[in-house]
Amino acid sequence: MRPIVSILIAGVILLAINCVFVVREGQTAILLQFGRIVESGYKPGLHFKIPLMQQALRFDSRLQTLDAAAERYLTSEKKDVNVDFVVKWKISDPTRFYTSVAGDQDRAQQRLAPTIKDGMRTAINSRTLKEVVSSARSDLTDTLVENANLKTRNLGIEIIDVRIKRVDLPEASSVLRSVYERMRSERKQVADALRAEGNEAAERIRSDADRQVQIIKAEAYREAQSGRGEGDAKAAEIYASSYGKDAEFYAFYRSLEAYREAFQANNGVLVLDPKSEFLHYLQDSK
Numbered sequence: 001m002r003p004i005v006s007i008l009i010a011g012v013i014l015l016a017i018n019c020v021f022v023v024r025e026g027q028t029a030i031l032l033q034f035g036r037i038v039e040s041g042y043k044p045g046l047h048f049k050i051p052l053m054q055q056a057l058r059f060d061s062r063l064q065t066l067d068a069a070a071e072r073y074l075t076s077e078k079k080d081v082n083v084d085f086v087v088k089w090k091i092s093d094p095t096r097f098y099t100s101v102a103g104d105q106d107r108a109q110q111r112l113a114p115t116i117k118d119g120m121r122t123a124i125n126s127r128t129l130k131e132v133v134s135s136a137r138s139d140l141t142d143t144l145v146e147n148a149n150l151k152t153r154n155l156g157i158e159i160i161d162v163r164i165k166r167v168d169l170p171e172a173s174s175v176l177r178s179v180y181e182r183m184r185s186e187r188k189q190v191a192d193a194l195r196a197e198g199n200e201a202a203e204r205i206r207s208d209a210d211r212q213v214q215i216i217k218a219e220a221y222r223e224a225q226s227g228r229g230e231g232d233a234k235a236a237e238i239y240a241s242s243y244g245k246d247a248e249f250y251a252f253y254r255s256l257e258a259y260r261e262a263f264q265a266n267n268g269v270l271v272l273d274p275k276s277e278f279l280h281y282l283q284d285s286k
Contacts, residue, residue: 073121
């Protein structure tokens with residue numbers, strides 16, 4: 001009797017478990033009955049179903065990311081560009097999502113990628129290279145999102161955003177070489193302008209330094225001349241005082257200095273009159 005009761009209790013518990021299903025946060029669900037959808041759009045929480053007859057399928061309702069490989073496109077000027085983009089999308093209609101791709105996200109992305117690439121090709125073909133890489137990029141992606149949502153509505157998904165990560169020029173493209181040449185020319189112009197400004201500043205600094213040098217030299221010369229004048233005046237004063245005390249000794253001293261200067265050369269020749277006043281102290285020892 002007791003085993004039968006245990007079996008009944010286990011059966012009731014199993015039946016109760018099969019009567020409920022849980023939808024977690026960030027999920028949505030649909031309810032199938034014999035393979036046919038009877039209800040969809042379940043919110044997070046605890047829900048009920050008929051056991052053995054009904055089956056709950058849960059899908060991730062959070063934002064999904066499609067990061068496709070870079071593709072080569074032509075601009076309106078027939079210039080090649082490699083565009084790398086990323087797509088943000090989510091499930092908007094679980095019923096259509098299940099009926100179109102059987103609830104498989106990988107299959108949904110496989111069908112979404114060609115749609116986005118075709119829209120990207122159309123958008124870039126109608127724009128110049130400058131518009132693709134400039135601020136017009138936001139207009140390009142907005143238009144792309146709007147048109148792609150019209151085409152993917154039957155998949156039960158909604159494209160939230162398309163962002164262009166990189167726009168590169170092919171390595172073998174002549175445009176790349178012309179861009180590099182233009183960049184090199186612009187950088188050279190900037191360098192020449194900076195170099196000219198530097199030379200101008202250097203000349204200004206050098207001129208100011210030369211002016212300061214001249215001013216310092218002039219002030220030093222003025223001070224030197226002033227000191228020399230004061231020294232000469234003091235010397236003249238001393239000479240005058242000495243001359244006033246003993247005129248004869250002063251004349252003798254000055255004559256000796258003149259002799260020293262005149263006879264300093266070893267092989268010099270001096271032609272004078274023996275009675276010359278210059279030889280006065282040599283002729284007359286008294």
